[in-house]
Amino acid sequence: MDLQKIVVIPGNHDASCLGLRRTRPKAEGLAIVRAGLEKGRQRRRFPYVRIVADGRVGVFAVDSVNAGNFNLIDNAVGRIGFDQLAKLGGLLRANSDLPCKLIILHHSPNIPRSATSRRRGEKAMPFWLRPALQLERVDRVGLRLLARTFEVKAILHGHTHDNLDRRVAGVRIIGAGDATVSGGSGLLSYKQYSFYPDSGLLKATIRRLRGA
Numbered sequence: 001m002d003l004q005k006i007v008v009i010p011g012n013h014d015a016s017c018l019g020l021r022r023t024r025p026k027a028e029g030l031a032i033v034r035a036g037l038e039k040g041r042q043r044r045r046f047p048y049v050r051i052v053a054d055g056r057v058g059v060f061a062v063d064s065v066n067a068g069n070f071n072l073i074d075n076a077v078g079r080i081g082f083d084q085l086a087k088l089g090g091l092l093r094a095n096s097d098l099p100c101k102l103i104i105l106h107h108s109p110n111i112p113r114s115a116t117s118r119r120r121g122e123k124a125m126p127f128w129l130r131p132a133l134q135l136e137r138v139d140r141v142g143l144r145l146l147a148r149t150f151e152v153k154a155i156l157h158g159h160t161h162d163n164l165d166r167r168v169a170g171v172r173i174i175g176a177g178d179a180t181v182s183g184g185s186g187l188l189s190y191k192q193y194s195f196y197p198d199s200g201l202l203k204a205t206i207r208r209l210r211g212a
């Protein structure tokens with residue numbers, strides 16, 4: 001397996017409730033996350049960009065986890081922070097000529113309001129749960145502004161365990177469902193992204209496979 005073709009970003013369960021456990025203080029918890037990334041030959045400093053597909057696609061990795069998750073209350077809340085957003089802007093500017101730019105992070109930069117979900121025929125998320133599962137407002141607005149300014153094809157995220165594909169203020173946002181939890185059919189699934197340089201189209205397809 002070519003690990004240079006794999007991009008790994010931490011999720012809230014990787015850095016869960018840092019500092020809450022007496023036996024594992026915050027510094028030790030962060031060290032475990034970073035050691036895991038290094039073991040998989042992944043970068044531990046965010047943001048960064050990995051250019052693939054013969055220079056046609058740039059994957060910009062953002063950490064939305066390690067600025068938070070320091071107690072039980074905010075365990076699932078996403079935070080990026082000004083410094084990381086500023087560095088991301090610099091990376092996007094330096095690679096502005098890439099035909100396809102993708103931003104990946106764990107937390108959702110937008111969870112639709114209940115009325116919006118119902119209008120689309122989707123299951124609505126309770127209003128009290130949205131703040132706990134998406135980026136804080138300043139971060140999500142800043143991230144979407146960067147994406148629109150530098151013509152990012154899409155922001156890809158997980159965390160909410162859904163496969164929503166929507167546009168918010170001109171920015172395409174695509175969620176990825178559970179890859180290790182089978183649905184009612186007993187099939188596992190993952191999301192495959194295909195970029196077509198001639199048309200500039202980015203296609204997201206759900207692939208299903210038999211579980212063991």
